[in-house]
Structures are given as structure tokens and as C-alpha cells.
Amino acid sequence: MNQALTFIDTTIGKKIVMALTGVVMFGFVLGHMAGNLQVFLGPDAYNAYAVGIHKLGPLLWLARGVLLLSLAMHIATAMQLVAQSAAARPVAYKVKKNNKTTFAALTMKYSGMWLLGVLLYHLAHFTFPGIAMGDYQHQHFSAVYTNVINGFSVPWVTALYIISMCFLGMHLFHGSYSLFQTVGLNNPLRNGTVKFIAQSFALLVTIGNILIPLSVLLGLVK
Amino acid sequence: MSTINLVLHVWRQTGSDDKGSFETYQAKDVSEHSSFLEMLDQVNETLVADGTMPIAFDHDCREGICGSCGMVINGTPHGPQKATTTCQLHMRQFKDGDEVWIEPWRANAFPVVRDLVVDRGSFDRIIGAGGFVTARTGSAQDANALPIAKGIADQAMDAAACIGCGACVAACPNASAMLFTAAKAGHLNLLPQGQPEKESRTRNMVAQMEAEGFGHCTNHYECMDACPKGIDVEFIAKLNRDFVAATVTARAPLNTRAK
Ligand code: HEM
Ligand code: FES
Numbered sequence: 115m116n117q118a119l120t121f122i123d124t125t126i127g128k129k130i131v132m133a134l135t136g137v138v139m140f141g142f143v144l145g146h147m148a149g150n151l152q153v154f155l156g157p158d159a160y161n162a163y164a165v166g167i168h169k170l171g172p173l174l175w176l177a178r179g180v181l182l183l184s185l186a187m188h189i190a191t192a193m194q195l196v197a198q199s200a201a202a203r204p205v206a207y208k209v210k211k212n213n214k215t216t217f218a219a220l221t222m223k224y225s226g227m228w229l230l231g232v233l234l235y236h237l238a239h240f241t242f243p244g245i246a247m248g249d250y251q252h253q254h255f256s257a258v259y260t261n262v263i264n265g266f267s268v269p270w271v272t273a274l275y276i277i278s279m280c281f282l283g284m285h286l287f288h289g290s291y292s293l294f295q296t297v298g299l300n301n302p303l304r305n306g307t308v309k310f311i312a313q314s315f316a317l318l319v320t321i322g323n324i325l326i327p328l329s330v331l332l333g334l335v336k
Numbered sequence: 337m338s339t340i341n342l343v344l345h346v347w348r349q350t351g352s353d354d355k356g357s358f359e360t361y362q363a364k365d366v367s368e369h370s371s372f373l374e375m376l377d378q379v380n381e382t383l384v385a386d387g388t389m390p391i392a393f394d395h396d397c398r399e400g401i402c403g404s405c406g407m408v409i410n411g412t413p414h415g416p417q418k419a420t421t422t423c424q425l426h427m428r429q430f431k432d433g434d435e436v437w438i439e440p441w442r443a444n445a446f447p448v449v450r451d452l453v454v455d456r457g458s459f460d461r462i463i464g465a466g467g468f469v470t471a472r473t474g475s476a477q478d479a480n481a482l483p484i485a486k487g488i489a490d491q492a493m494d495a496a497a498c499i500g501c502g503a504c505v506a507a508c509p510n511a512s513a514m515l516f517t518a519a520k521a522g523h524l525n526l527l528p529q530g531q532p533e534k535e536s537r538t539r540n541m542v543a544q545m546e547a548e549g550f551g552h553c554t555n556h557y558e559c560m561d562a563c564p565k566g567i568d569v570e571f572i573a574k575l576n577r578d579f580v581a582a583t584v585t586a587r588a589p590l591n592t593r594a595k
Contacts, residue, residue, distance in 0.1 A: 118589040118590060118591055119543050119546065119589075119590040119591070120590070121583045123546070124542055124543070124546050124579070125512075125546060125551075125552035125553065126542060126553075126575070126576055126579050127579075127583075128552070129552055129553065129554075129576075130576070130580070195552045195554075198551060198552060199509075199510035199511065199512070199551030199552050199554075201444060201549065201551075202443060202444050202445070202510060202511035202512070202549060202550055202551035203442055203443055203444065203510075203511040203551070204444055205356075205442050206442070207408060207411065207439055207442055208345075208347075208358065208437055208439060209408075209410055209411035209437040209439070210408075210411045211410070211411035211412050212509065212556070212558055213412070213558065213561045214556060214557040214558050214560065214561040215509070215556035215557065215558055219554065219555065219556050220509065220556070222554065288555075292554070292555040294573075295555045295569065295572065295573050295576075296553075296555065296576060297576065297577075297580075298573045298574065298576040298577030298578075298580065299573065300569070300570050300572075300573030300574075301570070302568075302570055
């Protein structure tokens with residue numbers, strides 16, 4: 115049967131959507147990290163940053179809209195592609211060697227699913243409080259510094275965040291470089307440099323984000 | 337001349353309706369100088385003598401250029417030696433007493449015909465969708481009538497080295513045919529002769545690849561590692577690029593053809 119295909123019906127098109135929405139979210143996690151590292155500047159600077167963001171009003175909602183849309187498209191295409199590829203090999207190999215790929219690349223769907231779960235938890239934890247745990251008291255966003263200190267004083271919460279940032283690091287270890295191939299920007303002259311820079315950013319996001327909950331738990335930030 | 341003995345676990349399947357299973361055979365007194373296919377020939381002679389159906393496997397040129405001798409040997413398409421087809425693989429790559437698992441290419445788009453033989457008709461249909469140029473007939477053109485830069489000619493040649501064996505699909509954790517399609521489209525898309533149909537070729541070959549039910553490319557690069565001709569994944573990036581460009585410029589809907 116003949117069937118008209120659109121760009122987004124093809125695996126190439128879906129993968130490009132994944133890469134572009136991935137870039138949007140990558141940009142977000144970098145900015146989000148830069149913003150929250152201000153916790154090391156003390157309560158006044160950090161609370162002022164939080165208040166400043168909320169003053170953006172419609173701009174904040176525009177940014178949230180773009181992020182939500184990116185997330186939704188990233189997940190929708192991921193699910194379709196993963197299902198399609200699972201169907202592409204109905205009988206598994208008895209013996210299969212992978213020589214070139216990485217653990218991070220082979221587990222993108224699992225690190226991604228973990229990130230989705232933790233994202234929901236994170237929103238419930240800080241943005242829309244109510245599912246908070248322990249002696250944690252959520253206050254208004256103008257007291258976000260106290261929220262962060264209280265939130266990360268619970269060891270298992272801090273552990274969850276640190277583990278999740280390792281998953282984010284793994285997801286981006288593959289994704290940050292892979293996306294250049296996906297959108298067709300591979301060039302053997304530059305691949306090494308691009309890979310190094312991309313994966314450095316992935317490492318930066320992982321370490322930068324781990325520093326915050328870890329410092330609170332260790333009492334370095336009070 | 338030294339010989340080795342091997343234990344083979346070979347996938348046996350009578351047809352696409354059969355579930356299939358592994359059978360164990362002894363390969364005795366195999367010359368280290370024989371090829372993997374010659375070793376299978378030798379085993380088949382003993383099977384025939386025993387009244388058992390010989391192991392079916394595809395082969396034609398036995399010199400590494402036709403691409404028909406694909407099988408997965410101990411988890412690697414075409415076996416342990418890099419850039420080598422099964423017919424060119426020598427038994428000196430194995431040690432006496434080795435156990436060897438031999439399986440067909442495993443992909444929905446490559447149904448098993450029998451044992452290790454798969455139907456790679458899906459590749460033919462991808463080529464049929466656009467892997468050609470329209471050339472004028474009549475007297476031959478003057479040599480060098482079409483100038484082609486050396487670098488471009490080299491790149492096109494690298495892509496054209498693809499023998500369509502299917503090892504890329506077999507090696508890919510997603511059973512994706514992107515390396516094959518990229519090599520075949522890229523080879524012609526690079527050359528001046530391929531320009532008139534570049535847009536339709538790119539779109540139609542991609543559409544056919546999709547229709548055949550291959551998986552998607554997640555940039556594991558296992559294909560490149562398994563390719564007996566060493567085709568580079570940079571052609572996949574080129575296909576992605578060409579496909580975006582073709583989507584932007586196309587004036588007609590993209591239709592898949594009947595299987
Ligand atoms: C929240 C749930 C998420 C899920 C379920 C998910 C799932 C996936 C999957 C399955 C892939 C495809 C891997 C492949 O094809 O090789 C992928 C790629 C990618 N993801 Fe995610 N992901 C999620 C969140 C994120 C986040 C938060 C970011 C960025 C901070 C991100 C960035 C990327 C990037 C850059 C790619 C690479 C695209 C490419 O290979 O071209 N993802 N994701
Ligand atoms: S038989 Fe032709 S390539 Fe192996």
C-alpha cells in the first residue's frame with residue numbers, strides 16, 4: 115500500500131526533533147545550573163535571583179511553555195523510535211558483541227525515563243511543594259534559599275539528586291555529541307573537538323549540579 | 337599444515353514460519369588455511385554423509401566483493417577479523433577447541449529463508465527507490481567530460497565500496513539500515529551525474545528504508561565497526577543533511593512504494 119510520509123513520520127525526522135528539543139533542554143539545564151550555583155553567594159543574592167525570575171511574568175511563562183513543549187516532543191518521539199527499533203529485531207541474538215558504542219548510548223531510554231521521573235519529583239519538591247519530605251518546610255519563593263537548605267538536609271533526598279545528576283550526565287555524555295551527527299553536522303576535521311567540548315559541558319552540568327545538594331548536606335552551605 | 341577442531345553452535349531454521357534453534361556440530365581437522373566457508377563446506381560433507389540436511393548459507397564470489405556470505409560469528413557480523421567478509425575470514429583466526437556460535441542476520445526486514453540465509457530484498461527495494469542515475473544512451477561520452485574534484489571522487493568511491501551485505505543492520509543494536517542507505521544515496525548524491533535526481537533519490541530511498549521496518553539510528557557506530565568495507569558513519573550525517581535539504585525544497589508529497 116502506498117502511503118504519504120511527512121518529515122516527522124521518518125526516523126530521521128523524529129531523531130532530528132529529539133536532537134533539537136534535546137538542545138533546548140540542554141541549554142535549560144546549563145542556565146538552571148548557573149542560576150542555582152548562586153546559592154553559594156548567600157541568601158540575599160540567591161533570593162533576589164528567585165524573585166527576579168518571577169518578575170519576568172509572561173516571559174517566564176513563554177520559557178516554561180517552550181520547555182514543556184520540548185519535553186513533550188522529546189518524549190513522544192523517543193517512545194515511538196524505541197518501539198519501532200524494538201520491533202525491528204524480533205528475534206534477539208544468542209551472542210552479540212558491541213565494540214564501538216558506550217554504556218551511556220545503550221541506556222539512553224533508561225536514563226531518559228529516570229530523568230522524567232525525577233523531573234516530576236523535582237517540580238513537586240521545589241516548584242509546586244506538597245510532596246516534600248521530612249522536616250522540610252516549604253516557604254514562598256522569596257525564601258527559596260531556606261527551601262533549598264531544608265530540602266537538601268534530608269540525606270536520601272540529596273542522594274536521589276546526586277544519583278539523578280549522574281544519569282543526566284550519562285544521557286548528555288551520549289546526547290550532547292550524538293546530536294551533531296543526527297542533525298548532519300559531522301565533519302571528520304572537527305569531530306574530535308566537537309566531542310570534547312560537548313562532553314565537557316555534560317560533565318560541567320553533572321558536577322555543577324551535584325555541588326549544590328552535596329554542599330548543603332555536608333553543611334558547607336547553611 | 338596444522339589443523340584445529342571446533343565446536344559449532346549453528347542456527348538451524350527450515351523457513352520463515354519455523355521458530356528455529358541452535359544445533360551443535362563438531363568441525364574436525366580444519367586446516368588453518370581454509371576459509372570460514374570452506375570449514376562450513378567440510379562440516380556439510382559430514383552432515384550429508386550422515387543423512388542430515390546441510391547447513392544453508394549464502395555465498396557467491398568467495399572473494400569479498402559480492403556481499404552474500406553474511407552471518408554473525410560469535411556475536412560479530414562476518415566474524416572477528418576487521419574489514420573482512422566471512423568468505424575471506426581464515427580459520428587461523430580461531431584456536432583449537434574454540435566454541436563458535438553462528439547465527440543469521442537478525443532483523444525484521446531480513447526474514448530468514450533457511451538456516452543462515454536471509455532475504456535481503458529490502459535492500460534491493462531501497463536501491464530500486466532511488467539508488468540509480470538516469471544516463472543517456474548512445475555513444476560513450478568523452479572521458480573527463482564531467483570534471484569531478486579529486487576529493488569528491490574519493491569520497492564517492494569510499495561510499496560506493498558498499499557491497500550491500502547487511503552487516504551494518506546485523507551489527508546495529510536497533511537493526512537500522514542507515515549506513516547502507518547513506519552509502520548508496522551518498523555515493524550518487526556526491527557526483528555530478530547524481531545531481532538531477534538528488535532530491536527525489538534522497539527522499540525515496542529514505543521512505544523505502546522506513547517502509548521496510550528497519551530501526552532508527554542512535555549513533556552507536558557499531559555498523560561502521562562491522563562493515564567489511566569500512567564505510568564511515570560520516571555518510572549517515574550526510575544523508576541526514578541531504579534529507580533535511582530535500583524536505584525543504586521538495587514540491588511533491590513523499591510516497592512510500594508497495595513492498
Ligand atoms: C525527561 C525524559 C527524557 C526521556 C524519556 C529522554 C529520552 C531520550 C532518548 C530515548 C533519546 C534517544 C537516544 C538515541 O536515540 O540515541 C534521547 C536523546 C537525547 N536526549 Fe533525552 N530524554 C529525556 C530528557 C532529556 C533531557 C532533560 C535532556 C537535556 C537536558 C535530554 C537531552 C537529550 C539529547 C541532547 C539527546 C540526543 C539526541 C541525539 O542523539 O541526536 N533528554 N533522549
Ligand atoms: S561470498 Fe562474496 S563477499 Fe563473501
